[in-house]
Amino acid sequence: MRKVSFMVQNWCVLGGLLLASAAQAGQVGFEGEGHAYHPIFSVDGKYVAFEVNRYAGDIDLFIAPVTGELAKTSAKVALPGGSNPFGGSGQVVVNPTWHKDGLAVFEGSNQGGQFRIYYRPATGGSAAEMISSKEIPGDLTFPAISADGRSMAFVADETGNGDLRIRDSQTGKVSRVTNSEAAEMYPSFSGDGGRVLFTRRQDGGEDVFELDVSTGVEKRLVGGSGDQTRPAYAGDAVVFFDGSRGEGHWDLIAWRAGSQKTIARDVALPLRARPAVSPDGAWVAFSYSDPVRANQIMLARADGSATVAVPTGFTACQEPALAKQGDRVVLAFTALPASGSDWRFLHLTDVTDKLK
Amino acid sequence: MRKIRTAVVAATLSALLWSAGSDARACDAPEKLRLGEEQRKLAARNAWSGVERAYANLQATGCVLDFDHHFLGAESARYLGKTWEQHERLSQARGLDPQPEIIEGLQAVEAAYGRVDVRGDPRRRPVLVRSEMPFAPDQRKSIEYAQQVVAQTGSFYGMLPAGDYVAGAVAFTVDAGQDVAMIEVGKTRSSGAADRSVSSAAGGTVDQALVRYAGLVFTVGPGFLLTPMGERVPSLQDGVPQFSPAEVAAPGLSAQLGGELGLTYAEPALGLAAVVGYSGGFGGSDTLHAINGWLAGVARPGSVRLALGPMYQVTVGSGTGVHPDFDIGHDQGVDPNDALPYRGLGWGGGVQGAAGLGLLDLSPLQGVVELGGSWQHDGARSYYSVGLRFGVVPAVPRFEG
Numbered sequence: 001m002r003k004v005s006f007m008v009q010n011w012c013v014l015g016g017l018l019l020a021s022a023a024q025a026g027q028v029g030f031e032g033e034g035h036a037y038h039p040i041f042s043v044d045g046k047y048v049a050f051e052v053n054r055y056a057g058d059i060d061l062f063i064a065p066v067t068g069e070l071a072k073t074s075a076k077v078a079l080p081g082g083s084n085p086f087g088g089s090g091q092v093v094v095n096p097t098w099h100k101d102g103l104a105v106f107e108g109s110n111q112g113g114q115f116r117i118y119y120r121p122a123t124g125g126s127a128a129e130m131i132s133s134k135e136i137p138g139d140l141t142f143p144a145i146s147a148d149g150r151s152m153a154f155v156a157d158e159t160g161n162g163d164l165r166i167r168d169s170q171t172g173k174v175s176r177v178t179n180s181e182a183a184e185m186y187p188s189f190s191g192d193g194g195r196v197l198f199t200r201r202q203d204g205g206e207d208v209f210e211l212d213v214s215t216g217v218e219k220r221l222v223g224g225s226g227d228q229t230r231p232a233y234a235g236d237a238v239v240f241f242d243g244s245r246g247e248g249h250w251d252l253i254a255w256r257a258g259s260q261k262t263i264a265r266d267v268a269l270p271l272r273a274r275p276a277v278s279p280d281g282a283w284v285a286f287s288y289s290d291p292v293r294a295n296q297i298m299l300a301r302a303d304g305s306a307t308v309a310v311p312t313g314f315t316a317c318q319e320p321a322l323a324k325q326g327d328r329v330v331l332a333f334t335a336l337p338a339s340g341s342d343w344r345f346l347h348l349t350d351v352t353d354k355l356k
Numbered sequence: 357m358r359k360i361r362t363a364v365v366a367a368t369l370s371a372l373l374w375s376a377g378s379d380a381r382a383c384d385a386p387e388k389l390r391l392g393e394e395q396r397k398l399a400a401r402n403a404w405s406g407v408e409r410a411y412a413n414l415q416a417t418g419c420v421l422d423f424d425h426h427f428l429g430a431e432s433a434r435y436l437g438k439t440w441e442q443h444e445r446l447s448q449a450r451g452l453d454p455q456p457e458i459i460e461g462l463q464a465v466e467a468a469y470g471r472v473d474v475r476g477d478p479r480r481r482p483v484l485v486r487s488e489m490p491f492a493p494d495q496r497k498s499i500e501y502a503q504q505v506v507a508q509t510g511s512f513y514g515m516l517p518a519g520d521y522v523a524g525a526v527a528f529t530v531d532a533g534q535d536v537a538m539i540e541v542g543k544t545r546s547s548g549a550a551d552r553s554v555s556s557a558a559g560g561t562v563d564q565a566l567v568r569y570a571g572l573v574f575t576v577g578p579g580f581l582l583t584p585m586g587e588r589v590p591s592l593q594d595g596v597p598q599f600s601p602a603e604v605a606a607p608g609l610s611a612q613l614g615g616e617l618g619l620t621y622a623e624p625a626l627g628l629a630a631v632v633g634y635s636g637g638f639g640g641s642d643t644l645h646a647i648n649g650w651l652a653g654v655a656r657p658g659s660v661r662l663a664l665g666p667m668y669q670v671t672v673g674s675g676t677g678v679h680p681d682f683d684i685g686h687d688q689g690v691d692p693n694d695a696l697p698y699r700g701l702g703w704g705g706g707v708q709g710a711a712g713l714g715l716l717d718l719s720p721l722q723g724v725v726e727l728g729g730s731w732q733h734d735g736a737r738s739y740y741s742v743g744l745r746f747g748v749v750p751a752v753p754r755f756e757g
Contacts, residue, residue, distance in 0.1 A: 078457070080399070080431060099491050119492060123467055124460025128434065128494055133402065149491050169491040 026069035026348035028332075030062045031076055035344035037271045039332040041066070041323030042098045043147075045279075047122040048321070048332055049096035049104050050074075050346050051271075061093035061106055063122055068328060069348045077120055079108045079127055093118075095142060095272055100149045105130065107141050115139040117154055131167065136174060142186055146193035151213070153177075153187035153196050164198055166213065177216055184209075186230050188274060191281070197221075197231040197238060208240055208255070222255055232274040234302035235281035241269055252286050254302055261304045266290060268318045277302070278322040278329065283355060285320035285331060294318075297333050299354060308354045312347070314338055328352045383419035391417065392425060399428045407432035411445075423452040430461070434494050437501030438757070439469050440514035468495065469515040470534035474502075474523050476541040478510035478621030480561045482524030490517050507562065508755030510621070522559040568618035571720055571750025573631055575712075575728075579610030579743030581637030581644050583671075586737035589681040598736055599700030602677035602693065606639025610728065610743025616654055616750050624657035625752045633667070633708070635730070635741040642675030646739060648730065650708045656752045659714035661724060667708045669732040671739055674699040702739070706732030712749070722751040 030036065034052040041048050048071065052060045064074035079091050092115075096106040102122040109115045117140045120127040130152070131140060139157040146152075152167045156176075162183035167174045178184050182202040189196055196211045207223030208231045222228045226244035233239075237254040245251065245265075252263040252275060268289045276285040283299050297320050300307040314335030321332040331351045334344050395410040411429035414421055430445035443465050450458045476482040484506045489496050495517040505512045506523065518532040524541035541561075582605045589600045614631030629652045637644040652665035677694040712726025729742045 075456075075460075080402070101491060103492055121464045121468070121492075123464055124457075125464030126431070126457060126461055129402065130493055145491075152491075169496070170489050172489070172493075172496060 026071070028062075028064050028066075028071040028074060028346040028348065030060075030064075030074045030346075032060075033343055034060070036334045036346040037319055037344070038094070038096070038273050039319060039321040039334070039346055040096045040098065040273070041321055041330075041332065042102060042104070042122055043100045043279075044102070045323035045325040045330060047098075047102070047104070048323070048346070048348070049077075049098070049106070050332075050334075051094050051096075056090070057092075058090040059092045059094055061096060061104075061108075063104055063120075065122075066323075066325070066330065066348065068325065068330065069350050071348060075124060077104070077106070077108075077118075077127055079110060079118060080129070097143050097145055098122075099145050100147065105143045105145060105152070107143065115141050117141075117143045117152075131174065136165070144187040144189055144196075146189040147191055148193055151189065151193055153189065153198075155184055155187065164196070164211070166196070177211060177213070178218065186274065188232050190233050197233065199229050199231065208238065210238075222253075222260070228253075230274040232277050233281065234275070234277045234284055237281075237302050239263070239275045239277065239284055239302060241267070241275065243269075248289075250289070252284065252300070254284075254304060263300045263302070263304050264288075264298065264307070268294065270319045273319060273321070276320040276322050278355075279324045283322065285322050285333075287317045287320060287333070291316065295338075297331060299331075299351065310349065310351055310354055312349070314347070316344070322351075329355055384417040385419060388414060388417045388419040388421075392422070395425065395428050399431060402435075404432040404435035408436055408438075421448075423449050426452065427458070435497065437494070437497035437499070438514070439465065439494075439498045439501075439516075440471070443469075443515060465515070466533045468492075468532055469498070469517055470530040470532055471536040472512065472514065472516050472528075472530060473536050473538045474506060474512040474541065475538065476506065476510040476524060476561075479564050481507060481510040481564065482526075482541040482561050483507070483559045484512070485522045485559045486519055487522075488519070490519070492517075505755060505757065524559045524561050526559070564621055566619070568621055568625060568627070569720075569750050569753055570615065570617045573612060573614045573616050573629055573747070573749050575724065575726060575745035575747030575749075576609070576611040577743055577745035577747075578607065579635050579637075579741060579745075580607050581605070581635055581646065582740040583644070583737055585679055589679050589736065598734075599673070599698070599702050600679040600681070600736060601642065601673060601675060601698045602679055604637065604639065604642045604644060604673065604675065604677075606637030606642055606644060608636035608638045608644075610635050610741065610745055612650075612728070612745065612747070614650075618654075618656070618750070618752060624655050627654045627656070628652070629654045629663055629665075633730075635743065640675075641677070642673065644671060644673040644675075646671040646732075646741060648706075648708065648732070650730075652708070652710075659722075661710070661712040661714065661726065661749055663712075664709040665707070666705060667730060667732065668703075668705050669730070669739065670701060670703040671732075671734070672701045702734035702736070704732055704734035706730055706739070710745075712745075714749075714751075717751065718748060720751050720753075721748040723747075724749050 034054040037051045039048050039050040048066050049063045061077040062074040064071040093108040103119045105119045107115045108118045117130040118127040136156050142155045144153045150169050155162050156165045164178040164184045165174050182200045185199050187196050187198045199206045206227040206229050208221045208228045209218050210221050211218040228242050231238050231240040237256045239254050242251045242253045250269045251265045252267045254261045266289050267286045286298050294316050297310045316336040317333050319334040323330050329352045331349050334346050391410050391414045398406040414425050426445045426449035430442045433442035446462050484503045502512045516530045518530050520529050526541050528539050585603045612631045612633045616629040618625050618627040620626040631650045633648045635646040646669050648667045648669035650667040652663040655662045676697050678696045678698050708730035710726045710728035712724040714722040714724050716723030725746050732739045
């Protein structure tokens, strides 16, 4: 009897281990400890870049090769130089985006230094500056790249106002495309590269604008009370986070030809990311701020016609991102374990069947 | 009896050989330390041209360089578009410490670049064109560097980002990771990638001027003149003996003034120099002044200058001591030959040469030290001169990279 109970006990332990392994099957590992945030897939879906906040003054960027739900060992991105006049070796590397040819582009700062824009091939190597400080001094932030890879939009703080600039990779020239005394942020290209969404903080609130790249004409799409922030194109719509209902309340809105539709209310605002739009622009991923409903990631059609829940087995799910790998669609998200205390990890799951 | 004074200028030859043998210097460890620190500070400020200069200076110390030196040298090469050099320096760093970052860096280069050897005419330099520039600034820089090298020299040996290019009228494709593909502008030997139907307007060529460089030649320094006695004293038609002192060997001065033209663009640069020269000997009771006109072919390999060519010289002299033929009928106890005065001049053709080494950059001129020598014959006797001269010659414009 004692022998049987011993065997049952062992099988239970083994079963528990197997279950734990299954829950973590899509977990993306990284060196050291910290909270994972802001996953961004490469254009072909074969790599994911994500931030890890060490909560010791450092935020590292990691890049991991991805096949389906499986990620290989992630590599930390190191900025060149490394030293800084204030001593220490901490770096802050955030806001990744991708060029179609597999180059990760991101902001980076050696602790105490300015933010500059860097790039690094997904396959490895050292990071290098996109634009030298001799060309444009000051902080350079919010890199965004057009689908054809020819243009990069970013925000330059050279004048102290955070102006939108666009770099043409064919000529190497950088043009200043906004000229206001307010700060611009969050540029995002349309699929054809002819328009750029961005936000401008003015009159106590943040509004969404759209710029015609060829003419330089900008128009305000959405504004009003509160902040409307982090716009992204989703097909023929523009999706963004809307904070007009007051502090702590963020809604996911789709704007189309002057009219708005609420996709979801009280969503979790990501640390830095825009709404997670699928590569075909048809779906948007989000999570709820309500802890009770934060054990899942939601997938909604950009036209608001359908919503699908993706249970995860974790809690505090946030920061979703969607990618297409061949004919499969993969979802990345960060989450805390269902029980106990631990760091926030990055997870991958195949959601192809959910979108059918 | 005047004896031939032996004037061997061995010190000059030794100095020239020592300068050329600088590779044999011992490691300058303190300088290596200083340059290494300078390299690190410049890299922290993203001052990559300075980092590149520091790396070149580190190599010149003769010391074995450390991992950090090669790594930062690879970074500076990357920022300056010198991808081949970047790859070489990463390889050297890997040999010292095969860190994953170094191996990844080499793999990243191999994954995005291929090796090419574009060979064009330095006088009709092809234009290197790529239809679509890459997004990554270092790849763009690599192309711009190659374009600069081709524009300055007509050729390029290095690495280019994968893609389609045109050099002159030759189209070619660079594949990532490829071995050296030789592309001769005008005809191609690259492996099946050239399209001979490409219009010549796609790249084109830039013809260089007839004269590559032109400038002043001026050198001056100590010299030595020697004219041994001839075997006979030839007579002029009226029977008066020609100018014929006894042997004269006298130190003095050597100087040259003229101009030089560079006429070729291949290396070594070749050209012509036209110079008026002076050699003077002032020894004891003898004074000789030799003035010549010299037309020389000039070769300028690296910092060396070699000149050789025909000359025509007129020598004017006066002094004491004449050819023994003048003792016919003389009582040597009363009028010894070596006490008889002479005055006159001789003239004739000869050949002159000089070998020099550039030491100072005085753009558009170059400071040189040279050893020159000449031989001239006036029909009766030979005149030899040698001089160790310092001065200036035109600098050869070269692309330093």
